[in-house]
Amino acid sequence: MEPGQVSHMAPAWIRTGLPALFAFLGAALLTWWVRLFLSAPAPSERPLGIESIPKVPTAGSLSTSEPSFHAFVAPGTPVPLLPGAWPGFRGPDRDNISKETVALARQWPPSGPPVLWSVELGEGYAAPAVINGRVYVLDYDKAMQSDVLRCFALADGKELWRRSYPVVVKRNHGMSRTVPATDGKFVVSLGPKCHVMCVDAVTGDLKWLKDLVQEYGTTVPEWYAGQCPLIDGDKVILAPAGSALVVAIEMATGKEVWRTPNPKKWEMTHSSLLPITVGKERMYVYCGSGGVAGVSARDGRILWETDTWTINTATVPTPVDVGEGRIFLSGGYEAGAMLLQIEERNGAFAVKPLFRVAHT
Known part of the structure; x- marks a missing residue:
């Protein structure tokens, strides 16, 4: 070093000691993270919401843990039988074609078509099924943390009854998803976490409630289930895609009629x-x-x-x-x-x- 120059070189103990200290701290941090990761509980089989599965009744145990029910009118109260029906996803023939003969309006007033009635629903993509003057929609009640099947009068929008069961659903592109199916005698819904419920179409009386995750090992799809039930005759057809690919369930009893094997383990x-x-x-x-x-x-x-x-x-x-x-x-x-x-x-x-x- 020339006379008068100042050295900017760090002492030898800093040049050798600090890298060793940082390496030691990094190794310790990595060891702590690996131990924390390995000791963490396994992820739940039910993603995107509550990690415990609500206790729901089977066809043979409706007297215990029955989902809640509220009637706004006397059971079986008649409603005006307005014409027209849209009993499920894509309509009567599952082809999205209406065969009604009512003439369509060619133009609307500047303020839009007249609104006969409206009701407030939870956030989501659920759509209604309509038959015999009644409207059915599977809603989600955030305050109650429950899927709620609601029945309205088509004539005036008055709510007739609602039946619910507990299931926590996180907001994920909304909550509700699917369209119920009805034949006028029964109504079947499939909730975002793969709960299938069948009720009496007039009174709302519960017939049965199934958890496809528990019964068939279904994996809840990411962003929740979007499958809409299919009623065919006296059966409802579902695709749990777990231990069975497709199943037919007798609506009156909830009993399985047949199942399709799923050897390739396709998922819902x-x-x-x-x-x-x-x-x-x-x-x-x-x-x-x-x-x-x-x-x-x-x-x-x-x-x-x-x-x-x-x-x-x-x-x-x-x-x-x-x-x-x-x-x-x-x-x-x-x-x-x-x-x-x-x-x-x-x-x-x-x-x-x-x-x-x-x-x-």
Whole structure:
């Protein structure tokens, strides 16, 4: 060092000691984090909300833990039988086509169409089912932390009754999701955490309540369940996609009539079941996590399946029956669209893509 110059070099103990100290502290911090991670409890099987599963009654134990009920009018009070019906998701024939003969208005006044009545609902995407002058909607009550099936009079919007069961749902793109299904005798709902409830359509009396997670090992889809129940005759058809891919449940009793095996362990998506007929065979088409399958409406046998259509992030839209054994599939998350052809030959079914459209 030249005379008069000042040294800026740190002492040797700082140059060697500080790096060693930082390395020791880093190792200690890493060890603490790993131990904390390994000792943390395993994640719950029920994501996105309450980690305990509410105790709900089965078909044989309705006398205990029965969900709450409130009637606003005397049980069975008649309501005006207004014409028209939309008894579930996509309407009477599951095709989103109304066959009513009421003429549509060609124009509205500047203030919009007249509002006959309105009611306040919780946040979400649930839509109503309508039949015999009654409106049914599966709402969510944040204050009570419960799914609530509500019944209104179509004529004036007066609430007739409501039946609820406890389940904590976090706000995740809203709370409510699905459309109930009704045949005028029963109403069936499927809640965001895969609880299925069946009640009397007039009185609201509880028939049965099932937890698909407990009974079938269903995995609640991310952003909650979006599947809408399908009523076919005296049964409700569901796709739990757990120990069974599809099941048929007798509405009057809650008893399982048949089940479709799920050997490939497909999981539940947001898509709903589509009933179609190919040749003389009635079937239900379902888009699961691993592909698309058609199951027999008679006994639940898998008639055909394909993995040519899957969506990595979330399968949401329900297929569309376009006739002659063809079903149209579409999806978000860059999935595009596909048209599948289902063919029957000597009692056996095969499926092939007719075309696929990439996302734009």
